[in-house]
Amino acid sequence: MTSRTDPFPLVHVAGPPAERGRSYGLQAGERIATGLSMYRDAFETVGISWAQATEYATRFRDQVERYDSGMYAEIVGIAEGSEQSVEAVVILNARNEIIFWHDNDRKRPTIGATDECTAALALPSATKDGHVLHGQNWDWNPRCAESSMVLRIEAEDGPDILTFVEAGQLARHGMNSDGIGLTANGLQSDLDGGKVGAPNPLVRRRLLGAKNLAGAINAVVNADITFSHSLILGHPGGSAINLEVTPEQSYWLQPERGLLVHANHFKCPIARARLHDIGLRRCPESLYRDQRLLEHLQAHHGAIDIDVLKAGFADTFGSPDAILRTPKQRPGGNLSGTVATLIMDLTARRMWIAPSPYLGARFTEYGFDA
Structure with missing residues (x-):
């Protein structure tokens, strides 16, 4: 079993x-x-x-x-x-x-069920060995620990892909053999719903199939989507971008001192001025999850390694509403907990994932060769 x-x-x-x-x-x-x-x-x-x-x-x-x-x-x-x-x-x-x-x-402004995550990326200027490190806690229905998997795709006309998915999905979080990495966070704005766009996993699959960072960004900003989300894209060459996308507009955040951190609220000042951030009503703790992980990485700037990221994603301040979320019922009745902690070394093309880390984080390593 x-x-x-x-x-x-x-x-x-x-x-x-x-x-x-x-x-x-x-x-x-x-x-x-x-x-x-x-x-x-x-x-x-x-x-x-x-x-x-x-x-x-x-x-x-x-x-x-x-x-x-x-x-x-x-x-x-x-x-x-x-x-x-x-x-x-x-x-x-x-x-x-x-x-x-x-x-x-139903024509009613509801608080929907979106992926609740805390993500981070550190560029060479911030890491111990000059690698690009990228990871997140994926918070969703705890039962997904029994339905998720790692998918390795040998592509015919592009880079190979290593992506962590719910079984049956085409992509979710991960990287490709050219080093492009992806983590994602659910957002919710007053622009969401009401139009049939490309499902998010397909946009992410196209992104991970890109041969360069420009192609990955293009896959997002030119996508016709249904609901808002945040995507952190990284490249081992030392570049990264955080895209906050809605069905009508894309916004972006640049790394500061080689760091990007994002939870479940809009951070771009222009987006905050234009949009109604419905998701913040559902996840008010997103504000401190984002800040605590950022401060943790700032405190280790220049010495960030895999263990520093693991410690950041294991933070239990405010539990169960923490970076490391123990299962809790959300508005609407469904449970949410940290299904997995995922950490990637984009430079080395390696990935480590711990299922249900609130039960004790035990990481398994994955790569393109096994």
Whole structure:
């Protein structure tokens, strides 16, 4: 029986999109089924029946096919390999979009369920060995520790990808073999919902398929999306950017003294002046999670290494509303806890992940060679 502290399995796929998808589905079928069972319960908790979720998924299925035919072929392959419907795999990739669309249909300004995370990046000027270090705590439904995995993709026409995902998704957090790294945080603004855009995992997959940082930024700022989020992008050449994107506009933050930190509220002054930050009502502790991690890294400036990042992500100030979140019920009824701590050395192309770190952080190393 799977435990929430067991290391996340590694699924390796190669070949053209449909072949990759079938291989993915065959290898990850049990975890895909676990994730779908979890979301049946989670959707019911917020008042969305599975039939409704499937109907919404048909709207996003058509958008997926328009956005990228190769990704759509991969999703169809995942469905075939895991013996699930295409709509079910779309639900896994568009879970937040479906929740937001449901809220919009009701014509009420609700506080939705978005990924709650605390992320950080340190450039060579701030690290002990001159490497670029990048990581985050991913806070979401604690049951995802039993449905998530590491996906290694051998690409035919771009860099290979190593991404930590919920089984069935095309991408979430991770890096590519050229060193581009990605972490992401949920945001929520008054512009979210009401339009069918590309599901977030597909945008992240296109980002991680980019051959340079410009291509990665382009994948985000020119994406037609449904809801807001923050993305930190890093490159081993010593460059990084934090993008705060909404369905209508992209904002950005540059590193200060080689550091970027982001939680679940808008930080760009222009965004704060223009938008209603709905997510801050749900996660007021985002303000101190962001500040405490930043101050921790500033205190070790020039000596930041993997252990410094691990200590920062293990901070329990304000528990359960801490950087390291123990499971807690959120508005709407669903639980949220730190599903995983993920740390990447973009220079060395290595990744370490600890499942359910509130139960004791035990890291497993992953790379492009194993």
